[in-house]
Amino acid sequence: MDKAMPAIRPEALPEIDAREFIKVVQSRRSVRRFTDEPVPDEIVDQCLDLAMLAPNSCNLQPWEFYWIKTDSVKEKIVEACLGQNAARTSQQLIAVVARTGTWRKHCEQQLTEWPDEKIPKIIDTFYKRVAPFQYALGPFGVLGYAKKAFYGVIGLTRPVPRGPYSAAEMREWAVKSTALASENLMLAFRAFGYDSCPMEGFDAVRARKILKLPKDAEIVMFVGVGKRAENGIYNSRLRFSREQFIKHV
Template sequence: MTSFSTDDSIAHASPAALRALIESRRSVRRFTAEPVPDEVVRDCLEMAVLAPSSCNLQPWSFQVIRDPALLKRLVPVCMGQNAAKAPLLIAVLARPDTWREACANILEYWPQEKIPEITRAFYTGKALFQYNQGPLGLLGLFKRQLVRLVGLRKALMRKPNSQAEMRVWAVKSTALAASNLMLAFQSHGYTSCPMEGFDEVRLRKVLDIPRQAIPIMLLAVGRQGERAIYNPRLRFPLEQHVTWL
């Protein structure tokens, strides 16, 4: 059972409980036909969107696919892989196109009666300039030149200053939410498999995906079936990836 303690009003799971949850998550390739209850899906999505995001602009959206006919149409889109036959698929979409609406939403849904002036000024001024790339990316081109000049005198945030950088910006934050989502399902006893193996052109023909949205994965979810994990876990030695300074 997960234990919680309070320190300076911050509740946290024990390291052992968190490690157990993370270690229990595996990419499961075969699922039973048991459906995932809507209340579980909603709870997991609520935990997913607690992930941090750049400037708290939450550049993500999710399409929850439960309809059997639609699920069947997605199997060939995913090139027939077993994981695509799960009773639930969630299209995880990065949204580089929602930054302006998000700036307004920050102020609309601010959790206190009074919005700090520094916050209001940022989301009505600096943020609107920072993420706006302009028609055909021309404003981004101007900002890249401006950054080069101003950056000679002081440190500053140099990105995103192009449409391509906006895509990277949105994908980074959305990947954090996707990680939360997988662990949330795991905590409910449901397994998952993040699939990048799909035909995006065909996916857009099956699902109503906004033009500028980026499908970063189809997440298969369900109860683990038989012969569901293909191989033992393999991770490279930590020393190959970590530098201590």
């Protein structure tokens, strides 16, 4: 993390002004047109660092961020983003990508990069045995089918894990955590006074090719970044009533 923003140890529980967070959340809008003002690379670096602090499943960090820095690549990506203004006028453009194939390496990394001197037994067992069992699908997905059948029977009498059992469920698994990182990223830009627009309106086949993504990668969204132009927000904010969404059970 940049020297200007020393990393805060979460255990230190710093005093927090909730009003600042509320300002960040409430002032974030999807901005579709940005001004010509550049967004410094150092800001992007800090925002990416904050994105990677997002909570994520089993701490397996199934994300990647393709920061588009080459003009010719950006040109092609803008086209793949269907020419959207939010991509075209962005001063920085990032593809937030979910990976379903990095979990095994990341399990190993948990143990080789464990931050404390001693790896607790439960952690060691989890990343050596539990997680590999949980996420491995086996050749042609047979292990996934077997686990689904096995847990289907055991689950008749007690709670059991219900997936991921298939490639589609693994994709969902990776996308969930990566979407949280995307939100961290956008809020971080807002906190630094910049704006963003998430985009899923793109030609995934073309975008994957341009970015030369590996097979197990899925672009969760592009995030265009910049300073909001006067005509950058297309509509007033609309959210339906909280009663519609919040269920007390």
